[in-house]
Amino acid sequence: MSILVGRETRLVVQGITGREGEFHARSMQAYGTNVVAGVTPGKGGQQALDGTVPVFNTIAEAVAATGANTACGFVPASGAPDTILEAVANGIKTVFCITEGIPALDMVPVVAAVHAAGSRLIGPNCPGATSPGRAKVGIIPGSIHREGSVGVVSRSGTLTYEAVQAMTDAGIGQSTCVGIGGDPIIGSTFLDVLKLFAADPETSAIVLIGEIGGAAEEEAAAWAAANLADVPKAAFIAGRTAPEGKRMGHAGAIISGGAGTAASKVAALEAAGFRVAGSPTELPALLRDAGYRS
Amino acid sequence: MLIEYGEATYLDRSRIPAWSASERGAAYHRCPVKIQEADAKKLLLAQGLPVPSWEVARSPAEARAAASRLLHGVGHAAQVVIKAQVLVGGRGKAGGVKLASSDDEAEHVADAILGMSIKGIPVRKVLVAPAADIVKEYYLAAVLDRAARGILLMGSAEGGVEIEQVAATNPEAIVRVHADPLLGLRDWQARELAFRMGLGAHLKAAAGVAKGLVKTMLAYDADLVEINPLAVVREGGPGAAEERLVCLDAKVTLDDSALFRHPDHEALRDPDEEAPADAEARRHDISFIHLEGTIGCMVNGAGLAMTTMDLVKRAGGEPANFLDIGGGAKAERVAAAMRLILAEPKVEAILVNIFGGITRGDEVALGLIEARRQQSRDVPMVVRIVGTNAAEAAKLLEEAHFETAASLDEAAAKAVAAARTSGAAA
Numbered sequence: 178m179s180i181l182v183g184r185e186t187r188l189v190v191q192g193i194t195g196r197e198g199e200f201h202a203r204s205m206q207a208y209g210t211n212v213v214a215g216v217t218p219g220k221g222g223q224q225a226l227d228g229t230v231p232v233f234n235t236i237a238e239a240v241a242a243t244g245a246n247t248a249c250g251f252v253p254a255s256g257a258p259d260t261i262l263e264a265v266a267n268g269i270k271t272v273f274c275i276t277e278g279i280p281a282l283d284m285v286p287v288v289a290a291v292h293a294a295g296s297r298l299i300g301p302n303c304p305g306a307t308s309p310g311r312a313k314v315g316i317i318p319g320s321i322h323r324e325g326s327v328g329v330v331s332r333s334g335t336l337t338y339e340a341v342q343a344m345t346d347a348g349i350g351q352s353t354c355v356g357i358g359g360d361p362i363i364g365s366t367f368l369d370v371l372k373l374f375a376a377d378p379e380t381s382a383i384v385l386i387g388e389i390g391g392a393a394e395e396e397a398a399a400w401a402a403a404n405l406a407d408v409p410k411a412a413f414i415a416g417r418t419a420p421e422g423k424r425m426g427h428a429g430a431i432i433s434g435g436a437g438t439a440a441s442k443v444a445a446l447e448a449a450g451f452r453v454a455g456s457p458t459e460l461p462a463l464l465r466d467a468g469y470r471s
Numbered sequence: 472m473l474i475e476y477g478e479a480t481y482l483d484r485s486r487i488p489a490w491s492a493s494e495r496g497a498a499y500h501r502c503p504v505k506i507q508e509a510d511a512k513k514l515l516l517a518q519g520l521p522v523p524s525w526e527v528a529r530s531p532a533e534a535r536a537a538a539s540r541l542l543h544g545v546g547h548a549a550q551v552v553i554k555a556q557v558l559v560g561g562r563g564k565a566g567g568v569k570l571a572s573s574d575d576e577a578e579h580v581a582d583a584i585l586g587m588s589i590k591g592i593p594v595r596k597v598l599v600a601p602a603a604d605i606v607k608e609y610y611l612a613a614v615l616d617r618a619a620r621g622i623l624l625m626g627s628a629e630g631g632v633e634i635e636q637v638a639a640t641n642p643e644a645i646v647r648v649h650a651d652p653l654l655g656l657r658d659w660q661a662r663e664l665a666f667r668m669g670l671g672a673h674l675k676a677a678a679g680v681a682k683g684l685v686k687t688m689l690a691y692d693a694d695l696v697e698i699n700p701l702a703v704v705r706e707g708g709p710g711a712a713e714e715r716l717v718c719l720d721a722k723v724t725l726d727d728s729a730l731f732r733h734p735d736h737e738a739l740r741d742p743d744e745e746a747p748a749d750a751e752a753r754r755h756d757i758s759f760i761h762l763e764g765t766i767g768c769m770v771n772g773a774g775l776a777m778t779t780m781d782l783v784k785r786a787g788g789e790p791a792n793f794l795d796i797g798g799g800a801k802a803e804r805v806a807a808a809m810r811l812i813l814a815e816p817k818v819e820a821i822l823v824n825i826f827g828g829i830t831r832g833d834e835v836a837l838g839l840i841e842a843r844r845q846q847s848r849d850v851p852m853v854v855r856i857v858g859t860n861a862a863e864a865a866k867l868l869e870e871a872h873f874e875t876a877a878s879l880d881e882a883a884a885k886a887v888a889a890a891r892t893s894g895a896a897a
Contacts, residue, residue, distance in 0.1 A: 255731065280692050280729035285621050289652035304828070318828045318858055333774025334798070335826040338858065339879065342826075359773070361617045361694075388774050391617050416777040418784040419793070420762060456782055456880055 179308035179353045180328070180373040180380070181271060181299065182210070182247065186312045189214040189245035189269070191252055191260045193225045193232060198251035201275075201316055202226060205249075208319040210312040214239035236267045249273040249305065249314050254280070257301060258287045265296045273314050274300035274364070284362035291364055298364025304334045304356035317341075317354065325350015325471060327464065328374035330367055331386035332359050332393070336415055340386050340457040347461030349471055352380040359388075367397035375404055382409040382469040384460055385451065389416035390437050395445040402449035409467035411460050412451040414442045503694045503724035505558045506739040509598050511723035514691055520683040521676070521717045525600040527556065534581030537599040539574045548601035551577055555584050555594040558744050565589045570602055595743045603719055608700035609668060610634045613650075613684035615694045622650040622688060624681055628669040630700040648681075656685045673703060676716040691736070692729030697722040748811055755807040757796055764789025765890050767812035767821040767850075769805070771796050771830045779824045782879055788887035791818045798829040805838025806845065813846060820851045820890035822882055827858030836864040840871045851889035855882040 188205065192198035193215025203226055206212045214233055215225045221234030233239040236248065248264035250257055250273070257276040264272045272291065279301050291298045299306060305315010309322035321338050323345040331337040337356050344351065355370050357363055367385060374380045383405060387394035394414065401410060417439040443453050452463035509527045516522045524546075528534035534553060541548045555567030562568055567589050571577035577599070587594050608630035616623035626646045629637040637644050646667040650656040658678065665677035684696045698718045705712045725736055742750075752759035758773060762780075766788045770776035773795045780790040792815070796808050812818055825835050835856060843852070855876045856864040868875055874889070876882035 254728065278728045280732075281615055281694065281726050282622075282689060282692055282729070285652045288620050316828060321858075331774075333772060335770075335772030335828065336774035336778055338826045338828060339775060339778070342857070361615055362620050386774070388777065393618070396618070413778075415774045415781065417781045418790070419777050419780065455785060457778065458878060458880055 179311055180370070180377050181297075181306045181308070181353060181355060182312045182314045183308045183353075184211075184311050185246070186271075186314065187211050187213045187244055187246045188312075188314060189216055189236065189239045189243070189248050189264075190225075190230075191216045191236070191248060191250040191264070193217060193230065193251075194220050194223065195251060199225065201251060202230070204316075204319070205313055206230075208307075208313045209310075210314060213243040214245050236263045236269070240267050240269065245269065247271045247273070247314060249275065251275055254278040258283045261287055261298060262290060265291050265294045265298075270296045272296060272298045272364070273303070273305050274298065274358075275303060275305060275315055276300070277302040277360075279360065281361045284360065288362060288364055297369075299355065300358040300360075300364060302360040303358030303363070304337065306353055306355040307351075308353040309351050315356070317356065321345055322354065323348070323350035325352065326379055326381040327351050327384055327469070328370075328377065328380040328382070329354040329384045329386070330357060330370040330374070331355070332357050332367070332388055333386055333415065334359075336388075336413075336457070337386055340384065340413060340460055343458045344384070344461055344464075349461050349464060349469070352377060367393050368400050371397050371401055371405065375408075382464055382467070383411075384464065385410070385412040385446070386457075387412065387414045387442055387446075389414070389419055389439050389442070392437060394442040398442075398445040398449040398451065401451070406450060409464055409469040410449070410451040411454060411463040411467060412446045413454045413457050413460060414439050414446070417443075504727050504730075504736060504740055505724050507556045507558065507596075507741055508554065508721055509556060510739050511696075511721035512718070514693075514723055515683070515687055515696075515718055515721055518683050518687045518690060520680060520687070521715070522721070523600055523603065523717055523719070525598050527596055528581060528599055529585075529596045531578045531582040531585065534585075534597055534599055535574050535578035538571060538577030541599065541601050542572075542574065542577075546601055550602035552600050552602045553577060553580050553584060554598045554600070555587065555589055556596045556598055557589050557592045557594055558741060559590045559592055562589060567594060592744060603702060603717065604705040605700075605719075606703040606705055606714060608702050608719075609670065610699045611668070611680060611684065611701045612695065612697035612699070613681075613688050613693075614697070615688075616649065619649055621652045622656070622685055624648045624650065624656065624664055624684065626664055626668040626681070630702070634699060650685055655689075656682055658682075670703075670716070673714070673716045680716065680718070687723070691723070692726040692733060693723050694726050695722065695724045748814060751807070752811055755804050757794060757804065757808055757811065759795075759808075759811055760793040761815065762790050762792050763817075764791045765817055765819040765894060766886050767791045767794075767815070767818040769794050769796060769808050769812060769821065769823045769825075771798065771800060771825050771827075771835075775824065775826060779822065779879065779883070782883040783822065783887065786880075786883040786887040788820075788883070788890055791815055796830075796835075800830055800838070801834055802838035802841055805835050806842040809839070809842035809846065813848065813850065818850060819893040820853070820886045822886035823852065823854040823856070824879060824882055825856045825858070825864075827856065827860060827864075830859065832856040832858060832860040832864030833867060834860075836867040836871075839873070840867065843871075851893050853882050853885040853889060855879060 307313035661678035670677035
């Protein structure tokens with residue numbers, strides 16, 4: 178199986194005729210993703226990717242003609258929230274938003290609308306997800322992966338690549354790698370993705386890549402302690418030595434209530450049975466220590 | 472909160488394509504724009520919130536003139552309050568907030584405050600306002616709540632400087648209400664908040680302030696609007712005194728991602744409090760935070776940049792900076808990053824760590840070669856480039872005789888060793 182993306186993925190790329198949309202759609206197709214449609218308003222009827230992918234004016238037309246079930250947007254920040262809503266309004270259940278720099282308050286009603294429609298949003302400001310050997314949606318370089326059974330979830334971009342490359346170099350393959358994005362308001366959290374991995378029969382171990390700030394790692398750790406007790410788990414937290422920043426009013430301190438530091442995250446993860454690495458290169462050995470066997 | 476760490480850098484996303492920085496990590500790259508109290512009060516006033524009048528003075532003479540208008544003008548204030556305008560908390564505790572009863576005293580107090588530094592920041596201006604006759608202080612803030620993915624209002628009857636202490640020791644004293652993500656803060660929620668804060672006697676005003684904070688957040692794309700204190704004050708002369716609810720202080724931070732639709736917000740950045748290096752970094756779309764160590768770091772992606780700092784420290788060194796060149800960096804941005812790093816005289820070695828996805832390794836290598844040609848002083852450099860076009864990068868670097876490393880751990884160790892040698896030679 179794998180989660181979020183796989184052989185069953187029928188992808189519509191929003192903004193496929195733009196420079197970035199075209200480049201990454203081509204890269205996804207080359208990786209083996211079934212790119213069934215593109216959408217650019219006003220360019221319906223054209224063909225993209227050397228005539229292999231039809232372009233539509235609207236998601237509604239794309240879904241009707243191709244049965245697309247997954248959407249991925251390469252659209253500027255000012256228009257990106259709308260592409261998410263258009264996809265969801267047309268019944269698409271898995272939506273990726275790669276775009277960085279969307280105003281945080283724009284995402285508040287969008288995330289609520291996505292959830293109300295029973296759809297799932299990954300991002301914004303995320304690198305996407307790859308199920309090695311099956312499909313990738315987003316911008317993660319395909320070359321770093323190896324097929325396997327470790328589920329990887331991360332809120333970083335290049336740090337994820339670093340960790341995944343280290344696993345691949347050590348012969349440890351991945352079921353799916355998911356970058357959930359680093360924005361304040363995102364569609365899917367660490368916890369949401371852990372729940373998907375827990376239900377995936379082909380995922381036998383978990384790697385979580387976190388960063389300082391927020392309480393999402395702590396929340397995920399608490400759930401994993403109860404629900405992934407027997408699964409080998411490893412983690413890395415970036416920012417252990419980042420200096421304490423100047424604070425933002427009192428509200429920041431009140432709202433976080435002590436969570437958010439590297440120490441708090443490492444303690445929560447270790448208490449939940451994660452082996453926490455001091456460097457991404459230690460993750461393979463820690464996974465094996467935790468009982469992972471490929 | 473993540474955003475705490477980013478305030479030394481600001482990115483202007485209006486200038487860059489939406490995709491290009493997708494490979495930045497998470498924590499450092501959202502950089503709220505902090506604005507001064509006087510500017511924050513202007514925004515609140517424009518949204519109809521009750522804010523007593525004020526003036527800003529940049530010299531003791533200006534403060535004297537402002538105080539004179541307030542003490543002898545229409546309002547006949549008995550005293551004025553003079554407040555340091557700096558973008559850090561704890562102004563009162565540091566002695567940056569004082570009362571004055573006469574023109575002479577106002578000038579004297581302003582002179583003292585304008586000569587101070589608060590948490591390392593020199594005070595360059597003061598706010599002068601009529602001193603309020605405070606009956607009771609409250610706390611009220613609207614803030615973006617990441618975990619709940621919406622706007623959270625937090626209020627307390629225990630306002631004033633010790634609000635964090637209250638939150639830690641008596642969390643029940645903080646009332647929390649989430650605005651509906653689709654419907655906003657409804658009247659009944661604002662009323663409930665007011666009643667639970669003990670502001671039933673000022674219900675209409677308090678509910679109005681609560682709704683006004685949310686309105687302010689939405690109107691200006693603010694991450695935070697904090698009023699501490701929100702105060703019931705006594706106004707009018709003896710016999711005619713009446714109580715009123717007013718915002719005596721205001722803290723607002725703006726979402727820098729929304730600057731593209733608020734071009735006027737750019738002017739709210741305080742140039743007095745931005746280091747030249749920060750402005751330079753912002754011009755080149757680089758996330759840069761100055762630190763105290765000797766090893767300059769250049770990395771693509773915030774998460775990876777923090778990891779690089781962590782590994783430098785683990786290898787026994789101290790990072791001189793956090794620097795994220797972002798995704799898709801071209802040679803010119805690499806050269807600008809190198810100038811920023813070398814501008815710090817303490818830097819004894821440079822570690823370049825690039826994991827190319829969107830970013831092409833050969834572009835970075837060309838930028839490094841060009842940067843070294845322009846470089847004003849000779850500092851050892853260790854380069855690690857993997858990912859997209861890493862082979863082409865390796866060839867370029869080898870031809871230019873750069874010291875390279877295969878893994879991040881190796882690169883960190885080599886950079887720390889190079890800094891020791893370079894530091895000992897100096």
